[in-house]
Every structure is written in structure tokens, then in C-alpha cells.
Amino acid sequence: MSKLGIFVDRKTLSNSEQLNALIHCRDVAEEMGHSANFLFPVDINKIPKMDALFIRARTDPMNVTYVASRMAEMHGIPVIDDPQSIQICGDKINMYSHLQKKGVSLPKTVFLSKNDLSVERVARLFDDMGSPLIIKEPSTSFSLRVEKVTDIAEFFHVAHRFIKMSDWIVVQQFVQSTYDWRVGVLGGELLYACKYTIPSVTFKIQASVNGHIVYCGVESVPENAVPPHVIQLGIDAAKAIGTGLYGVDIKNNNGDACVIEVNDNPSLESGEDADYPFVYEKIVSHLFAK
Ligand SMILES: Nc1ncnc2c1ncn2[C@@H]1O[C@H](COP(=O)(O)OP(=O)(O)O)[C@@H](O)[C@H]1O
Ligand SMILES: [Mg+2]
Known part of the structure; x- marks a missing residue:
């Protein structure tokens, strides 16, 4: 019997939809003849005992999920999400x-460094990409640091906030x-x-x-x-x-x-897969096919 590790955290389990999705995932793995083990960050040392790892906790190159993913990879254990994908x-x-x-194909996209932040440069961006523009802080997730700006003053207001967190910002055409x-x-x-x-x-x-x-x-x-x-x-x-x-x-x-x-680490708990009954079967098969 192969062991599937499902890496979760307190946050993943605090949401009932997420919890139901995880239980469904466990049931599917068991129906396919595997054992399913929920692993919390404190269980990270059990990863080498698993035959595959499925991460269902917020991924970030700076948090414990990345360490879990690296650990799996170092031990030759198939893992979703793999460390490179988390990092990219x-x-x-x-x-x-x-x-x-x-x-x-992307919307028109420009990367701006701190040193590129001049009124002339920003005015040119509005000329080239139109108004409004979208500004993103590169490590944003859950739409947290994505803003729409309509003029140069607003642009600088948002850009100064984001540039405190990152040396670069992303500027994009609004679609x-x-x-x-x-x-x-x-x-x-x-x-x-x-x-x-x-x-x-x-x-x-x-x-x-x-x-x-x-x-x-x-x-x-x-x-x-x-x-x-x-x-x-x-x-x-x-x-x-x-x-x-x-x-x-x-x-x-x-x-x-x-x-x-x-x-x-796309979310699957809000009915995304309602018309696709075999999503977890496919994920488990994919992990154990390696
Ligand atoms: N260029 C754009 N034009 C219009 N809307 C956008 C654009 N970029 C992002 N958005 C909207 O903002 C949301 C968050 O942007 P996204 O790039 O996904 O950042 P995050 O990683 O924080 O989720 C998207 O789901 C989309 O609806
Ligand atoms: Mg997004």
C-alpha cells in the first residue's frame, strides 16, 4: 500500500469547504488502494516516509510549505506543488x-524598478498602454496587492506603497x-x-x-x-x-x-471541479505514476 501525504495547516482546516475537499481527496486515495495521511507543519519530518506528497496549504517560497516541497524532492518523492513551481x-x-x-499571450506587461519611477516614464506608460493601468506587487496573492490606477498621481501613490516591499513592480494594461x-x-x-x-x-x-x-x-x-x-x-x-x-x-x-x-496550488474547494468528477483520481494517479 502506497502512502499519500496530504500537507495541510490550521488555515486549510478552518474552512469547512476546504475540509470537505480534503476528506474527499483522502477517500479517493483510499478507494484507489493507497493510505492517506494528513501532515501538519509539525509532522514535516514524516515526509521521507511518504510515497507521494500533495500540498494543500498556502504555498510561498518563504514559508514551511516550500520546505516541505523541497524535502519531498530531496528524497525523490513525487510532490505537487514542486519547489520550482512554488518559486516561479x-x-x-x-x-x-x-x-x-x-x-x-499576456496583456501588455512592463517590469519597473525603483529607479525607473519618473513622471516621464509613467506618463509614457499611460500613453503606451492606456488608462487605467494595473499595478502589481510581485509577491501578491489573493488579489491583495493588485490595484487599478487612472492617473500619474494615483500611480505614484500605489507604486510607492508596493516599492517598499519589492525592488520591482509589474505594470499591466487593464483588460x-x-x-x-x-x-x-x-x-x-x-x-x-x-x-x-x-x-x-x-x-x-x-x-x-x-x-x-x-x-x-x-x-x-x-x-x-x-x-x-x-x-x-x-x-x-x-x-x-x-x-x-x-x-x-x-x-x-x-x-x-x-x-x-x-x-x-489552485483552490478546488469552491466547486471549481463540479463538472469534473475525476479531478482527485487524476491527481493521485499522476503522483503515483512517477
Ligand atoms: N491586467 C489586468 N486587467 C484587468 N484585471 C486584472 C488584470 N490583472 C489582474 N486583474 C484582476 O485582479 C485579480 C488579481 O490579479 P492577479 O494577477 O491574479 O494577482 P494575485 O496573485 O494577487 O491573485 C485577477 O483575478 C483579475 O481579476
Ligand atoms: Mg490571482
Whole structure:
């Protein structure tokens, strides 16, 4: 019997949807003849005893999940997410650079260093990419440090805040849409697809509005109802990062699709996979096929 380690933390379990998804994952692994073991950060030393590791806790190149992933890799244990994917997806400059190198379609994107922050340079960005512009702090996640700015003063206000955390910021053309496609890819193949509907009070799939967090709606979409070029773009974007599990965010404006982000550790607990009953079977098979 092979042992699957499912790496979780207190935060993962504090949410009932997440908990149900994890229990489902465990049941699937057991039905497939494996044993499933939840591992918390204090159990990190048990990783070498596992035959595969599935990380279901927030990944960050600076936190314990990265150490868990590295540990698995060092012991030759198949792991999702692998350390390279965590590192690439945890830094938007690194992630977009991988996509650009493979010619994956993106909104117009510029990396600005602290020293590039002049009024002339910013004015030129508005001329080249239009208004509004999107500014991202490279280590952002959950839409936390992604802002829309409409003029030079607003640009500097946000840029100064972000540049305290990073030597670089990402500036991007704003792409209008009412929802993001989320294309789930595993091992270079489509795993699931859904729509994240953007709340009307914001432009992001999740935001703090007047002190309240608003979340996107989630709608699973069967493969035959997803535009094929969106699926292909998701696969191409995922392949530019690696061979693991990714959630690719895509905007498809007038049929002109572009990638907004590739996420490692994509969430599966909000009904993303409702039309795809074999997501966990595929993940477990993928881990044990290596
Ligand atoms: N260029 C853009 N144009 C329009 N909306 C964007 C753009 N970039 C990001 N967004 C919106 O902001 C959200 C957060 O951006 P994202 O790059 O995914 O950062 P994070 O890693 O913090 O989630 C996205 O889901 C998308 O809805
Ligand atoms: Mg995102």
C-alpha cells in the first residue's frame, strides 16, 4: 500500500469547504488502494516516509510549505506543488518571464524598478498602454496587492506603497471583463475549467470593499462549453511553468484571450471541479505514476 501525504495547516482546516475537499481527496486515495495521511507543519519530518506528497496549504517560497516541497524532492518523492513551481508562481516577475519566453499571450506587461519611477516614464506608460493601468506587487496573492490606477498621481501613490516591499513592480494594461476563466491543468492536460465571476463592486476576483471581503462567484464549466482557444492557452501557460498542477487565469475579451496569472496550488474547494468528477483520481494517479 502506497502512502499519500496530504500537507495541510490550521488555515486549510478552518474552512469547512476546504475540509470537505480534503476528506474527499483522502477517500479517493483510499478507494484507489493507497493510505492517506494528513501532515501538519509539525509532522514535516514524516515526509521521507511518504510515497507521494500533495500540498494543500498556502504555498510561498518563504514559508514551511516550500520546505516541505523541497524535502519531498530531496528524497525523490513525487510532490505537487514542486519547489520550482512554488518559486516561479510566487513571484510575478519570474512567472511572467517564463510565459514571455514561451510566447504565451499576456496583456501588455512592463517590469519597473525603483529607479525607473519618473513622471516621464509613467506618463509614457499611460500613453503606451492606456488608462487605467494595473499595478502589481510581485509577491501578491489573493488579489491583495493588485490595484487599478487612472492617473500619474494615483500611480505614484500605489507604486510607492508596493516599492517598499519589492525592488520591482509589474505594470499591466487593464483588460476589461466580467469574469476570469480558470483553467486547471495537470501534467500538461486539462483537468477542469470554471468561471470566476468578478463582483460588481470591484475589478478583482476578491477584494476588500469598505472593510468587507467580497468574493467571486464560481461556476464549473464542462469542457465542451469552454472555448478551445482558452483551453489551449491555459495548457500552453501551464507548460511554460512546469509539469505539475496549475490554475491558469485567463481573460477572453472579444475572443482575444490573454493570461492574467498562473497559480500553483489552485483552490478546488469552491466547486471549481463540479463538472469534473475525476479531478482527485487524476491527481493521485499522476503522483503515483512517477
Ligand atoms: N491586467 C489586468 N486587467 C484587468 N484585471 C486584472 C488584470 N490583472 C489582474 N486583474 C484582476 O485582479 C485579480 C488579481 O490579479 P492577479 O494577477 O491574479 O494577482 P494575485 O496573485 O494577487 O491573485 C485577477 O483575478 C483579475 O481579476
Ligand atoms: Mg490571482
